[in-house]
Amino acid sequence: MSDEYGVYYRPGMATAQVARARNGLLWRIGSTVLSLALVGGAWWLWPEQFGEWAPWILGVSAVSGLGTAGFSVLQLLRARRDATLAGDGLAIGLNRDGMLVGQRWLPWPEVGSVIVRPGTLGASALLVATGRDRSASRVPLDYTDTMPATLDTAVRVLSSGRAWLDLSRLD
Secondary structure (H helix, E strand, C coil), X not given: CXXXXXXXXXXXXXXXXXXXXXXXXXXXXXXXXXXXXHHHHHHHHCHHHHCCCHHHHHHHHHHHHHHHHHHHHHHHXXXXXXXXXXXXXXXXXXXXXXXXXXXXXXXXXXXXXEEEECCCCCCCCEXXXXXXXXXXXXXXXXXXXXXXXXXXXXXXHHXXXXXXXXXXXXX
16 A cells, blocks of 8 residues: 555535535425415316315425425535535545645644544535544545545554544444
């Protein structure tokens, strides 16, 4: 193994995730509007058959549509946050002296913990490196060119066993 290991951002992945989240939100809003329009049209065309049930159907459709749209908004916001963290170039750099996480250099004796947190609700899995001074640096791993286990091996080797990735939250 070389004395240096670099993990790079994959250009366009974060942008594509934001676009998928935005399209999902637009799809959910569109399907809710279409559902409400169809029920409203049926109520207008056949008031005898739908008169009593139409307000309930419209209400349930509106509430479920707003709920799923809210979920999509949350996914979009998390994808945008991750996209601001993910840039171009080097995300994580490792060598025998320490590690660069984002834009922060941590010598191996200063590394407190390195944890991989799973992504939830549209967010990327995050590598969180905490220094002994309790300051943290974050890198969205889903937008890089490495897998957590590969990165763990590189950290263990280049730190001579002084640091490792806590992958327990991925189980």
